[in-house]
Amino acid sequence: MSDPKHKTKENILILLENRPETEPAKGKRNWVGIKTLYMRETNRFLKVYFQTVIVPVITTMIFLTIFSLAIGRERGEINGIPFTQFLAPGLIMMAILQNAFANATSSILGAKMQGNIVDTLTPPLTSHELVLAYASGGATRGLLVGIAVTLSMIPFTPLMPTSIILILFYAFSASYMMAIIGVIIGIWAEKSEQLALITGLIVTPLSFLSGTFYSIERLPQFLQTLSMFNPFFYAIDGLRAGFIGYSDSPIFQGILVMIGVNIILWILCHQLIASGYRLKE
Amino acid sequence: MTSRTITREIRPVISGTNWQGIWTLYTREVHRYLKIFGQTLLAPIITAILFLTVFGIVFGENRTVGKLSYIEFLAPGLLMMTILQNAFANTSTSIISQKINESIVDTLMPPLSPLELTIGFILGGATRGLMVALGVGLSLSIVVPISLHNPGAIILFSVSAAVMMGSMGLMTGIWAKKFDHVSTVTNFIILPLSFLSGTFFPINRFPDLLQVASHYNPFFYLIDGLRFGFTNQSTGSITTGVFLVIIINILLWSTCYWMLRVGYKIKD
Numbered sequence: 001m002s003d004p005k006h007k008t009k010e011n012i013l014i015l016l017e018n019r020p021e022t023e024p025a026k027g028k029r030n031w032v033g034i035k036t037l038y039m040r041e042t043n044r045f046l047k048v049y050f051q052t053v054i055v056p057v058i059t060t061m062i063f064l065t066i067f068s069l070a071i072g073r074e075r076g077e078i079n080g081i082p083f084t085q086f087l088a089p090g091l092i093m094m095a096i097l098q099n100a101f102a103n104a105t106s107s108i109l110g111a112k113m114q115g116n117i118v119d120t121l122t123p124p125l126t127s128h129e130l131v132l133a134y135a136s137g138g139a140t141r142g143l144l145v146g147i148a149v150t151l152s153m154i155p156f157t158p159l160m161p162t163s164i165i166l167i168l169f170y171a172f173s174a175s176y177m178m179a180i181i182g183v184i185i186g187i188w189a190e191k192s193e194q195l196a197l198i199t200g201l202i203v204t205p206l207s208f209l210s211g212t213f214y215s216i217e218r219l220p221q222f223l224q225t226l227s228m229f230n231p232f233f234y235a236i237d238g239l240r241a242g243f244i245g246y247s248d249s250p251i252f253q254g255i256l257v258m259i260g261v262n263i264i265l266w267i268l269c270h271q272l273i274a275s276g277y278r279l280k281e
Numbered sequence: 282m283t284s285r286t287i288t289r290e291i292r293p294v295i296s297g298t299n300w301q302g303i304w305t306l307y308t309r310e311v312h313r314y315l316k317i318f319g320q321t322l323l324a325p326i327i328t329a330i331l332f333l334t335v336f337g338i339v340f341g342e343n344r345t346v347g348k349l350s351y352i353e354f355l356a357p358g359l360l361m362m363t364i365l366q367n368a369f370a371n372t373s374t375s376i377i378s379q380k381i382n383e384s385i386v387d388t389l390m391p392p393l394s395p396l397e398l399t400i401g402f403i404l405g406g407a408t409r410g411l412m413v414a415l416g417v418g419l420s421l422s423i424v425v426p427i428s429l430h431n432p433g434a435i436i437l438f439s440v441s442a443a444v445m446m447g448s449m450g451l452m453t454g455i456w457a458k459k460f461d462h463v464s465t466v467t468n469f470i471i472l473p474l475s476f477l478s479g480t481f482f483p484i485n486r487f488p489d490l491l492q493v494a495s496h497y498n499p500f501f502y503l504i505d506g507l508r509f510g511f512t513n514q515s516t517g518s519i520t521t522g523v524f525l526v527i528i529i530n531i532l533l534w535s536t537c538y539w540m541l542r543v544g545y546k547i548k549d
Contacts (some may be wrong), residue, residue, distance in 0.1 A: 055468045062476050070340060070482040166405055193319050200324035208331045214339050 005010060033125045034133045041137025053145055056099055060091050060149045064156065067213070072207065078215050081244055084157045089240040090212035090253055095149045096171060097207045098231065099183075100142025100178035104134045106193050108186030117128075118280060127273035131266060138179025139172070146171055159243060166242030166251070173258040174235035178203075180265040187272055206232045216248050231261045298370060302393045303401045310405025314371055322413055325367055329359045329417040333424065337482060346483055347514050356425045357508040358480035364419045364439055365475040365500065366467075368410030368446035369453075372402050373463045376454025385547055395541035399534060400453070406447030407440070427511060434510035434519070441526045442503045446471075448533040455540050455547055474500045483516055487549050496521075 045052040064087065111117040125133070153159060161167055174280050189195050201223045210232035216224050227233045227248075234254040241247035247254070273279065314321040337352050346354040381387040393401070402415075421427065429435060449471075457463045478484075478500035484492055495501045502522035509515035541547075 048461070051464055055464065058468050059472070062473055066476055066481050067339075069477075069486050070336075188530055193317055196317075196320040196324060200319070202354055205331055207326065213335045218338055 002010040016062050030125055030129055033123055034129050037120065037125065037130070037133035038136050038140075041103065041107060041134060042140050044107055044137075045141050051273050052099070052102075052141060053148055055093050056145050057148045057152055060153060063091055064088065064153060068156075079246060081246055083200065085159075085244055086215070086240070086246075087213060088157045088159055089243040090155050091237050092146050092149050092153070093170070093174060093236045093239045094207045094212045096146040096174055097178050097235065098203060099145040100138045100175040101182040101199070101203050102169070103138035103141040104179055104182035105186040105189065105199075107196060108134070108183065109192060112186075112190075112279070114185070114224050120281060127270050128177050130273050131180065131269045134183045135176055135179040135266075135269075138182050139175035142175035142178060143171055146175075161243055162245040163242045166238060168256065169234055170238040170242060173262055174239070177231065177235070177258065179267060180262070180269050183267070184272060187269075187277060190278070206230070211236050211248065231257055234258060297536050299397055299470075302391055306357070306388065306393065306398065306401030307404050307408075310371065310375060310402060311408055313375060313405075314409050314477070320372075321409065322416055325363055325413045326416045326420055330420055331365055332359055333421060334502070334533035340399070349466075349512055349514060352425050353512060354483075354508070354514075355481065356421050356427060356527060357511040358504050359421070360418055361439070361442060361504045361507045362415050362475045362480045364410040364414045364442050365446050365503070366471060367387050368406045368443045369411045369450040369471050370406075371409040372406035372447050372450030373467070374450075375402070375405070376451060377460060377463050379437040379458050380454070380458075380547065381460070395538050398541050399448075399537045402451050403444055403447035403534070406441035406450050410443035410446060413441075413531055429511065430513045431510045434506055438503055438510060439525065440525070441530055442507070445499070445503075445530050445533060446525065448537050449532070450538060452533070455545060473500065474498070479504045479516065485516070499509070499525055502526060 021127055034259065064084065067087055068084050076082060108117070111120060120130070171245065185195065185198055189198070210227065216227050219227070233256045234249065237247045237249050238251065238254040238258070241251055241254075333352070333355060336355055340351050344351045376385070379388060388398070401417055418427065453463055453466045457466070478495065478498055484495045484501065487495065502517060505515050505517045506519055506522045506526070509519055539545075
């Protein structure tokens, strides 16, 4: 009888010889792998579409209702724009930001806690490919919620896009920004309570206070200056510019900030995954 | 015949109320949420502060509601909203997660009568609602001048709101089969009602039809009553509010008692 240990080793060697070649070094990307992980990430939230898509739509609609009722018959205007029209793009962006963030965090942390993150790390996917697939999954959720919110608002507020290109650019760049932050936080977090704290203490306050509900001209000078360093502010401001043509900051500056932030976050996230920080320890 | 007598002999006979059992269930319910205080206490406090900030910035300047500045009007509404949402969340999630983990039997086995179970669960939920509200009240009082105009009304309305939502959460938890069911009730009924019953603005801003409907909405009376306790200003009738809230509480408690007695969806 042959030694079973020896046989296992032989089998592994045969497996290794016959594994599919991906050769990322030669510029070949594992597109099948990226697509598979992306589909997994997307199906994960679509399976519980009620909590991940419908509930955010309802929350946003409640906000719109409260504010339109509260502003009431006075018909307040911000720089000549009716208040609800000013508010709607802000609410859409808020929904995008919060939901794009939520997807990857809960996915990665869930996998870590159940100990099956290894099933995602073992397949031949490089860290760039992992970032791309995870971030795209989160961005898809953000964009889907954004579209659903927009469609359900149309009967109540006139939403006429002034620049489709700006809307698309900001919707995409904001979703990817939050999705990548979500991946980073998901890797960093060790308990679901840490996630709740980050969401409650950082993501929700920033998405609330970065000009969603008001023009930052209302803020004290100090906070106005601070807003110029807040990417959430540019995301909200830019989407609003796409819808109503009014923005608090120069559009060109916003575009540069969004691209820059995305690149920095991507590199950071890639480095984290490549180093195996809290994933392979 | 024989088996019956044997059962009688081994069953512990507790005459009167099982106070120790109620206390144990109550502390279990309270510890359950205190263990994750970041989500259950801190997060709702921050949400309330955020609402105050945003609404203060948007509507704060020279806007008044009756004799009050907008912020003074808003603060009691936010307090009540917090009580409503958190008291409900505690009982509903506690029961549904026990049902899903199949550990509900550990709560049903001990010698607790249906009434004792009802009391233990509801008081646990009410404690969370009131504790969060206390936290919110203390943090808001830094920014907003809060005066206790009528402490009796404040206590009456906050406690009855907390136990009312505790019992609604209990009923929802018992009825639900999945987490989705609980979040449906939370998002389609509890959230909209707690947001739209006069928390953020006086109901005279509503279209006429909804104004009439508001006078049958217990959430409206709770918010209005608490606001009366803090500011001496109310939209509806306080007496009607007190009666309505007491009647609703009796109805809800009886329903909870009945559900636990017949074992609706938990002993099937």
